[in-house]
Amino acid sequence: MKAVALGALLAMAVLFAIAFPLQADIPAMAYVRAAAEGGMVGALADWFAVTALFRHPMGIPIPHTAIIPRRKDEIGRNLGEFVETEFLRADVVRDKLESTPIAARVGEWLDDPDNARRVAAEAAVAAAGVLRALSDDDVRDVIESLAREHLIEPDWGPPLGERLERVVDSDAHRPAVDLAIDTVSAWLHANRGSFAGLVSRRLPSWVPRVALRLVDDTVYNEAVAFVDKVRADPDHQARHAIDGYLSRLAENLQSDPATIGRLEDAKSSLFDSPRVRSLAADAWGTAKAGLLAALADEDSDLRHRATETLGGIGGRLRTDDALQRRVDSWVTDAVVFIVERHRHDIASVITETVERWDAEDTTRKIELMVGRDLQYIRLNGTVIGALAGLLIHTIAHAVLG
Secondary structure, three states, rough: OHHHHHHHHHHHHHHHHHHHHHHHOOOOHHHHHHHHHHHHHHHHHHHHHHHHHHHOOOOOOOOOHHHHHOOHHHHHHHHHHHHHHHHHHHHHHHHHHHHOOOOHHHHHOOOOOHHHHHHHHHHHHHHHHHHHHHHHHHHHHHHHHHHHHHOOOOOOOOHHHEEEHHHOOOOOHHHHHHHHHHHHHHHHHHHHHOOOOOOOOHHHOOOOHHHHHHHHHHHHHHHHHHHHHHHHOOOOOHHHHHHHHHHHHHHHHHHHHHHHHHHHHHHEEEEEHHHHHHHHHHHHHHHHHHHHHHHHHHHHHHHHHHHHHHHHHHHHHOOOHHHHHOOOOOOHHHHHHHHHHHHHHHHHHHHHHHHHHOOOHHHHHHHHHHHHHHHHHHHHHHHHHHHHHHHHHHHHHHHHH
């Protein structure tokens, strides 16, 4: 386009060179000369104006030229301020968001299974990256600290006693008692040999062997009979004894310092410091490995559930008008709040980016972006100048003639 604009200027110069010496002999050539002269003036004036935007014409530091490289930072600031005051106003952003069915479009997009899988895959990659970036030592420290604060340091006695008391009062412990009795009964029936010599070995050696066997069989049969009676009778005395023991235990756990102290001692010995850290390390290592494996496996249950959940969300957003209104309202309020609070920071991205640009590179980028239209200005200047020169000459000739 520069070549085309320069060609137009040269064409005007050639016409001028031809018409100027011939106008004395051919009066009509005076009109051609005036048009060519005006075209050259217009072309040169617009060439100067266009060139002055980007550089000094012919390298001469004429005042008010090379405007863009000289005022690059000011242009960036003005552009940032313009965007901030005209585009990032709360009313402008709200009007645009309220006129856009955000939730419906998101729902329609998510309702496509391929899109739901894509979002789930990207979320899995992001989550895996976060997991890998986490420091294992820091996470273990956090787990250990939380375990100590919420599990180990608080007293266990009163809360356990209170819960046990509620269980006993509501008879919720009876299924557990039944299970224990059934287990004991099953063990007795399956382990008769365990009673051989249980009592007889403690009797004198002169007692006959038949008597010894009879004693062991009697003990075994009595044990089986007793357990079977307890099992069959919901109102058996042994069951009441168990209820009484559990009630006393619940009360002691809440109010007896000795019972509470023994429980705390057992807890402290179970969860000593090295063991807690080991448990924290094992828990985090297992959880991290399991999550990374599930996130990396496209066929894992976690990925499938995430995809199904996203698809379900998309379906609801696409069809539920009330949900659409709530989501659109929430998104609009959130975006407007962010824009109102941070619009200067958002617009400053433009200003700071332009400030970081090299002046020569900025000039070249802008010139390449809009330079074609600017060369049309030069062409238009050539044509308008030629018409203006012709009109001026015609008027002057008519008046003076």
